Amino acid sequence: MKRFSAEDPATHSTEIITENLEQLRSLFPEAFIEGKIDFEVLKQLLGGVVDEREEKYGLNWYGKRRARQLALTPSTGTLRPCPEESVDWDTTQNIMIEGDNLEVLKLLQKSYAGKVKLIYIDPPYNTGKDFVYPDNFQDNIRNYLELTGQVEGGKKITSNTEASGRFHTDWLNMMYPRLKLARNLLSDDGVIFISIDDNEVDNLRLLCSYVFGQENFLSQVVWQKIHSTKNDAKYFSDTHEYILIYAKNIDVAQILLLPRTEKMDARFMNPDDDPRGPWSSGDLVANEERKDGRFDVIGPIGALFNVPKGKHWVYSRDNLLRFIEEGRIWFGKSGDAFPRLKRYLSEVQQGRKCDTIWLSDEVGHNQESMREVKALFDGEGLFDNPKPVRLLSRCIEIVTDKDSIVLDFFAGSGTTGHAVLSRNAIDNSRKRYILVQLPEPLDIDSKDQRIATEYCDKIGKPRNIAELTKERLRRAAKKIRDENPMFAGDTGFRVFKLDSTNIREWEPDRDNLEKTLLDHIEHIKPGRTEADILYELLLKLGLDLCVPIEKRTIAGKAVHSIGGGVLMTCLAEKIRPEDVEALAQGVVDWYKSLDPAGDTTCVFRDSAFVDDVAKTNLTAILEQHGIVNVRSL
Numbered sequence: 001m002k003r004f005s006a007e008d009p010a011t012h013s014t015e016i017i018t019e020n021l022e023q024l025r026s027l028f029p030e031a032f033i034e035g036k037i038d039f040e041v042l043k044q045l046l047g048g049v050v051d052e053r054e055e056k057y058g059l060n061w062y063g064k065r066r067a068r069q070l071a072l073t074p075s076t077g078t079l080r081p082c083p084e085e086s087v088d089w090d091t092t093q094n095i096m097i098e099g100d101n102l103e104v105l106k107l108l109q110k111s112y113a114g115k116v117k118l119i120y121i122d123p124p125y126n127t128g129k130d131f132v133y134p135d136n137f138q139d140n141i142r143n144y145l146e147l148t149g150q151v152e153g154g155k156k157i158t159s160n161t162e163a164s165g166r167f168h169t170d171w172l173n174m175m176y177p178r179l180k181l182a183r184n185l186l187s188d189d190g191v192i193f194i195s196i197d198d199n200e201v202d203n204l205r206l207l208c209s210y211v212f213g214q215e216n217f218l219s220q221v222v223w224q225k226i227h228s229t230k231n232d233a234k235y236f237s238d239t240h241e242y243i244l245i246y247a248k249n250i251d252v253a254q255i256l257l258l259p260r261t262e263k264m265d266a267r268f269m270n271p272d273d274d275p276r277g278p279w280s281s282g283d284l285v286a287n288e289e290r291k292d293g294r295f296d297v298i299g300p301i302g303a304l305f306n307v308p309k310g311k312h313w314v315y316s317r318d319n320l321l322r323f324i325e326e327g328r329i330w331f332g333k334s335g336d337a338f339p340r341l342k343r344y345l346s347e348v349q350q351g352r353k354c355d356t357i358w359l360s361d362e363v364g365h366n367q368e369s370m371r372e373v374k375a376l377f378d379g380e381g382l383f384d385n386p387k388p389v390r391l392l393s394r395c396i397e398i399v400t401d402k403d404s405i406v407l408d409f410f411a412g413s414g415t416t417g418h419a420v421l422s423r424n425a426i427d428n429s430r431k432r433y434i435l436v437q438l439p440e441p442l443d444i445d446s447k448d449q450r451i452a453t454e455y456c457d458k459i460g461k462p463r464n465i466a467e468l469t470k471e472r473l474r475r476a477a478k479k480i481r482d483e484n485p486m487f488a489g490d491t492g493f494r495v496f497k498l499d500s501t502n503i504r505e506w507e508p509d510r511d512n513l514e515k516t517l518l519d520h521i522e523h524i525k526p527g528r529t530e531a532d533i534l535y536e537l538l539l540k541l542g543l544d545l546c547v548p549i550e551k552r553t554i555a556g557k558a559v560h561s562i563g564g565g566v567l568m569t570c571l572a573e574k575i576r577p578e579d580v581e582a583l584a585q586g587v588v589d590w591y592k593s594l595d596p597a598g599d600t601t602c603v604f605r606d607s608a609f610v611d612d613v614a615k616t617n618l619t620a621i622l623e624q625h626g627i628v629n630v631r632s633l
Helices: 016-027 039-045 065-074 103-109 142-148 167-185 201-216 261-264 316-326 366-376 389-397 414-425 450-458 465-483 512-517 528-542 577-594 612-624
Strands: 077-081 095-098 117-121 186-194 217-224 242-247 279-282 283-285 311-313 340-344 404-410 432-437 494-500 549-554 555-561 567-570 601-604 629-632
Touching: 016 065, 065 528, 077 103, 095 242, 095 465, 103 142, 103 432, 103 494, 117 389, 142 494, 167 186, 167 201, 167 340, 186 201, 201 217, 201 242, 201 404, 217 261, 242 567, 279 494, 366 389, 366 465, 389 414, 414 432, 432 465, 528 555, 528 567, 549 577, 555 577, 567 577, 577 601, 577 612, 612 629
Parallel strands: 095 432, 095 494, 117 186, 117 404, 404 432, 567 601, 601 629
Antiparallel strands: 077 494, 186 242, 217 242, 279 340, 283 311, 549 555, 555 567
């Protein structure tokens, strides 16, 4: 029985470098010599297209190499379940994660790589007041816990100001590794939407072209964020922001049509009671003269029509005569008007292409979003510049299908989760959301944060932004259920919190080695629950955090089956030799009844076994019945 340890690669998030090397090795095995890349050979295999110039086009900044390495460094953290803060824990498929989004994105790699259809983020705009994530290359988990006040450390969260000397650099170093990890999570036909303003739009577009590929650029949408001019503006009234849109693979990505508007359909009428329904008329004449494109057309009352000199009919004589015979040509009510082609509403494309300018009357504006928040929070405006639900609803509408996963790792006010629930109620769909928000502490002495801090006190929650995000989701869900009594969809969410791994690391006390050895007999950190361990296994083995989990009592021990038997666990604290046979046989019987399609992993607590004989015998029984991947923690 092989034991999971803190050093075991299986207990870390995805080793992205290792995966990249394996993909490269499969394509160009000749370029690998004694396990290392021969770049001269690789260059030849690529036809000499490798650019070796020191000066080349692209976005470069101080710290870019370190930021790339930060994205490639695996996380040893975990996500601890919090059913008591969740809504409908047992049934919901939605997820709200409290933590540093860089570490969370790493932890989601095994379970959600290639599964997210839409990513929307509204990152800090780098205005000098936004919080910038000061990532720590050595120990980002420890850094995160210190910044959010969960362990002592005294680190201070600061704003990124131009006086810092690295105003744009710090922002790019924060964004680059997060976008790189986010790309891995997108499905092949997935799309990312990023809200931004003028401060960083140029840098962000270059960065996105670098991460996603310039060829996968879809659009730079202009969103009208306010609908009234600011006459007190110094130069121009700032009325817009941008949304950058990139595909994972533009060859398979689709931007869906929007519903037709009443204004578009208003021009379709039926003055002649055509049985084919309402129609509008189109021109039958094209510019420039074409051979055989000029001929007489006889109207219903005998009038002759022909195109002016230098032009031609868009249809041949035979086709035009056929259309007249079928009643598809309109000569006016009196029959003597110049002919026009009838285009039927039933035959036109049942939708409209999305424009690159999104007007506030269609997708909402800042005042609307503030009203939405106040309506949910007893008249209090708790968030700075939240996005309107209709804006996020537009993004969701043109990309997702009924079962898509939508990710937002700068969740903020929780508008993305609200919009997913709203669209589900409209479409009767089952879209899921995964939100990530840093539990950034709120300061009651700060004028900008006082109202939000006092509201946390009022509802009895810790003073941080993530608590308000979760409360927004609870209240939005209730509002949607109240407004749509026939909607029976999922309005709950599971809460998880970022923390260090449950597996105890080897930290010897050189002054008291005897105590160290005794402490490390148990490989699980004190204070960690069975559920904590179970969900870390889900992450490390690449299973969905909302996968079905069944529980049975076998030989007096709690046994879990996850994902229909893909993972089976018994995390009992004590397994005696006399328990082994009944426990192993019970696990085998359940495994056979489940009949999982793939290989099954079975996990036990290493310290639970009274002796090695018990461990060996249990492993042998399981292996005899086809469960060969038996591990311990």
